[in-house]
Amino acid sequence: MMSSYKITPLHLGDITRPKANMIFGYDGKEILDFPLIAWYLEGERRILVDCGGSAPDSPAGTKAMPYKRSREQEIDRALDAIGVSTTDIELVILTHLHWDHAANMHFFPRAPVICQMIEFDSLENSENAKMGYDLDYIRRFKYELIDGDEELFSGVSVILAPGHTPGMQCVAVDTDFGKVVLSGDLITLRESLKYDPPRFNALLYSDDAYGQAQNSFDKIMAATDLILPGHDPGVFAPDMGLKK
Numbered sequence: 001m002m003s004s005y006k007i008t009p010l011h012l013g014d015i016t017r018p019k020a021n022m023i024f025g026y027d028g029k030e031i032l033d034f035p036l037i038a039w040y041l042e043g044e045r046r047i048l049v050d051c052g053g054s055a056p057d058s059p060a061g062t063k064a065m066p067y068k069r070s071r072e073q074e075i076d077r078a079l080d081a082i083g084v085s086t087t088d089i090e091l092v093i094l095t096h097l098h099w100d101h102a103a104n105m106h107f108f109p110r111a112p113v114i115c116q117m118i119e120f121d122s123l124e125n126s127e128n129a130k131m132g133y134d135l136d137y138i139r140r141f142k143y144e145l146i147d148g149d150e151e152l153f154s155g156v157s158v159i160l161a162p163g164h165t166p167g168m169q170c171v172a173v174d175t176d177f178g179k180v181v182l183s184g185d186l187i188t189l190r191e192s193l194k195y196d197p198p199r200f201n202a203l204l205y206s207d208d209a210y211g212q213a214q215n216s217f218d219k220i221m222a223a224t225d226l227i228l229p230g231h232d233p234g235v236f237a238p239d240m241g242l243k244k
Contacts, residue, residue: 003155005043012052013069034231053100060134095184098132117145119167163213179224188231
């Protein structure tokens, strides 16, 4: 019998960016706030997918300005607001290691932290590592490294989905809505899916990243058509925009 999980998005601050940063090839000029999001999964286990961003006054946070986060949006307070303690978290899954997804791991010292082996290894490439990583912070931690797609346990799987980073991974979760994919930064806004073909996040690390993202998108769409994007404010709606 397949396990079912409830997904709760946590709003962990906002970055102010051109919308064109979020949709590759978008030619509009809007500058908007985009949320930093972690996902709390509750079922047979209590799991956190991504951890939010570095503190705004840290070197990485200062470099990422404009960026704001209230005290209530810090991860311990955000979890507490839904009745969860940081010590309740049994596992942390990182979609990738960028500063706005892989901070705050020090709140979960007893929880294993999972990321893709290729993502971790890419930090040795000095050019890649300059693009959005808080290296001083993420190198403080040990990771359980996954090599490709893997079912972690009933109801939760990871899907290797390079494009935004070399080791980007999405997380597939069985829910009452059906199988939902947390897309990380492969797809940052739901609007990206309205284009034919879809337009992915502004791509960072290689000339062939867009082709990789297209292959990754095809792969996750073969698994589900229910996607929760990585920086879309619409996920905070009561149904997270998942009703078909």
